[in-house]
Amino acid sequence: MLAQAPLLASSIPLLSNSTTTLPSPLSTTQSTCAGSAPPTNVPSTTFPVTVPAQPGGTSGPVIGQPAWDYTNLNQTNNGPLHLSVSTTGGNKSSLLLYGVMLEDIDHSIDGGLYAETIQNRAFQDRTMEGWYAVNGACMGLTTELPLSDALPNSLRVEMKGPGEGFANEGWWGLSVRPVAYNISFWARTSSDVKNFTVKTALISAADQSHEWVSTEVALAGGPDWTYYTATLTPAIAAPDTNNLFVITSTSSQSATVQFNLISLFPPTYNNRTNGVRPDLMQNLLDLNLKHCRIPGGNNLEGQTVARRWKWNETIGPLTTRPGRPGDWGYYNTDGMGLFEWLTFCEDLVGADGGTILGVYAGYSLGGESVPEEALQPFIDDILRELEYVLGAPDSAYGSLRVRDGRTSPWNVQYIEIGNEDWFSNTYAYRWPAFYQALKATYPDKTFIATTTKGIQLPAGVQFDQHFYGDSRNFLGLFSAWDTWPRDNGTDVIVSEYSVQRFDNQTFSPWPFMQASVAEAVMGLGIERNSDVVKTQMYAPFLSNLHYDREGKPRLISFDADPAQTVLSSSYWVLKLLASTHPADARVLEVEGSVPVHPLYWTASLDVGTAAVYVKVANAGEGEQVVSTNLQCGTASVVEGEKLARNTPEEKGTVGIEELEVGTGEDGGSRVTMPGWSVAVLTCAGVDGCPRGNLPEAPGARLRQPTSL
Structure with missing residues (x-):
């Protein structure tokens, strides 16, 4: 089918120095006529995991502030623990307490969440x-008559007869299911080619004579680029992802054809054009998250100023998106650009303002900073970006948003200026320049600073902290925010955290129970201080199983086969905690009968239903008896041995289970918590009566556990 071609260009004003650093142009056509036959086994089948037999050692480094040792970890009590929970008063908790930070790391986006199944579809990295060549076809890259300025490289294929063509292996495999796959590509031929047809097909890589489905496309002869679409709907699912997408000649005549932007999209979440994988989206939706930080992260900054993430090169038709060398070892297509990122966040956390938009602030990972006297063009560029996101439909940049398919502005309420700027010595002049200009234009937005180094935070600004370390580090953060000033108008977000190391400081390739419990301990500390700590976000969130992760853990690991997705122990802990954080919550006063460690706790009230959630973490080997004065109907727990983890080979080792609830001595409830566990007890208010709308106690502080 011949479809009307989308726009090939867009008039988006650029910074004078904003040209993307592309690979050097091709001097001649690069040819592989000698042949590179399609592989018979596409995906990697090994997932190396090395786990120390008995970790042990000292604490490791941290990224962010404050320092670790807030909690006395030298004391150990053997319980039993009785928690006396007050169901009146309490501090109002943050609605947005649990969130996600996403950027393209470990092929989390290209080859992951972004649903495109074709790897290297536009040859952006040259x-x-x-x-792969099929049946001896001669193919190579050329810059002859480029498709667009943004996409100068195309695939030139000489097909001398039926069956010759080329194949793509997908992202470490290609899933074939009985759903509609939308094919699209651009092609051009010489003027003398007439009635030339090609077959598009999904085939088995192991038995390349076996087609799952195919359809023919007639190419219009001539030198002009033409846009083609087709649909493939397999009748049955392939047994594995060892498959190829192929385009081959069905004509007896010989022809040389240039191809570019070759795409194969399965159905996407909410049937969004250029959207995301439904299965991975569902994994995220199941977490009940309320905050979404995009588009990074380090990947926002680039290794140099010239290689930073440029919003205006990620919007509009795909033919206008050059992509860029990403900051995690591979080229980014930017198919998931600013428009798609914001749509994704709205689909995930709703339209109530839970998106944090990170903006480039003049510092890049290689250590390059924009000089103070040269900042204004970069500030102006961010103001244009915000007009695209927030501006009226008839504004200069709001109209580009309308062109791209959305009339109303996005409800973005949070803007983060930079990322991890404690690495630089220039935030002291960059922060006020960006903040003052953006705040003057958008006074109702909340702005987020990435460090306090060299600056004084104004009231109403949030401070972003990041934490990576070992389990002991995270236990020490339980009380880190107990003394955070409540009178200066500055709140905190923790938009990146994860336990990445065993006790002996070697990296763990997967989250494990000791780590997940320690993360929960920090999380309980955040929840009990959620009048000032507004959100927490695990990072990194997503990772393709086949990409080199340098042995570091990720919350969700996946490949082309949805059945191979690994939901880690930390995923299940996060799901347990986030799904029991109500929209209208009060953090309640809790008095414990023993000091903290290895038991840590908090409690919150759902004002709407009067349910009380008592949350307890056991960061030790032995069982612990925990009781409360409340009557609790159910208890859920995530538990396992110290090094228990979910892996591709053992996906179900750790999950959410029910915990038996007994009656305590005072008529309340009691549970026996296994070692290395996190539990949530769902309880009624006093005498089971609804509490109604509780008044908030402005500035009130909760009673702290003893002997911190």
Whole structure:
């Protein structure tokens, strides 16, 4: 089917120095006529995991502030623990307490959440990675008559007869299911080619004579680029992802054809054009998250100023998006650009303002900072970006949003200026320049600073802290925010955290129970201080199983086969805690009968239903008896041995289970918590009566556990 071609260009004003650093142009056509036959086994089948037999050692480094040792970890009590929970008063908790930070790391986006199944679809990095010649076809890259300024490289294929063509292996495999796959590509031929047809097909890589489905496309002869679409709907699912997408000649005549932007999209979440994988989206939706920070992260900054993430090169038609060398070892297509990122966040956390938009603030990972006297063009560029996101439909940049398919502005309420700027020595002049200009234009937005180094935070600004370390580090953070000033108008977010190391300081390739419990301990500390700590976000969130992760853990690991997705122990702990954080919550006063460690706790009231959630973490080997004065109907727990973890080979080792609830000595409830566990007890208010709308106690502080 011949479809009307989308726009090939867009008039988006650029910074004078904003040209993306692309690979050097091709001097001649790069040819692989000698042949590179399609592989018979596409996906990798090994997932190396090395786990120390008995970790042990000292604490490791941290990224962010404050320092670790707030909690006395030298004391150990053996319980039993009795928690006396007050169901009146309490501090109002943050609605947005649990969230997600996403950027393209470990092919979390390209080859992951972004639903495109074709690897290297537009040859943006000037390689033919993922592509193979079929039946002796001669193919190579060329810059002859480029598709667009943004996409100068195309695939030139000489097909001398039926069956010759080329194949793509997908992202470490290609899932074939009985759903509609939308094909699209651009092609051009010489003027003398007439009635030339090609077959598009999904085939088995192991038995390349076996087609799952195919359809023919007639190419219009001539030198002009033409846009084609087709649909493939397999009748049955393939047994694995060892499959290829192929385009081959069905004509007896010989022809040389240039191809570019070759795409194969399965159904997406909410049937969004250029959207995300439904299965991974559902994994995220199941967490009940309320905050979404995009588009990074380090990947926002670039290794140099010239290689930073440029919003205006990620919007509009795909033919206008050059992509960029990402900050995690591979080229980013930017198919998931600013428009798609914001749509994704709205689909995930709703339209009530839970999106945090990170903006480039003049510092890049390689250590390069924009000089103070040269900042204004970069500030102006961010103001244009915000007009695209927030401006009226008839504004200069709001109209580009309308062109891209959305009339109303996004409800973005949070803007983060930079990322991890404690690495630089220039935030002291960059922060006020950006903040003052953006705040003057958008006075109702909440702005987030990434460090306090060299600056004084104004009232109403939030401070972003990041934490990576070992389990002991995270236990020490339980009481880190107990003394955070309540009178200066500055709140905190923790938009990146994860336990990444065993006790002996070697990296763990997967989250494990000791780590997940320690993360929960920090999380309980955040929840009990959630009048000032507004959100927490695990990072990194997503990782393709086949990409080199340097042995570090990720919350969700996946490949092309949805059945291979690994939901880690930390995923289940986060799900347990986030799904029991109500929209209208009060953090309640809790008095414990023993000091903290290895038991840590908090409690909150759902004002709407009068349910009380008592949350307890056991960061030790032995069982612990925990009782409360409340009557609790159910208890859920995530538990396992110290090094228990979910892996591709053992996906179900850790999950959410029910915990038996007994009657305590005072008529309340009691549970026996296993070692290395996190539990949530769902309880009624006093005498089971609804509490109604409780008044908030402004500035009130909760009673702290003893002997911190």
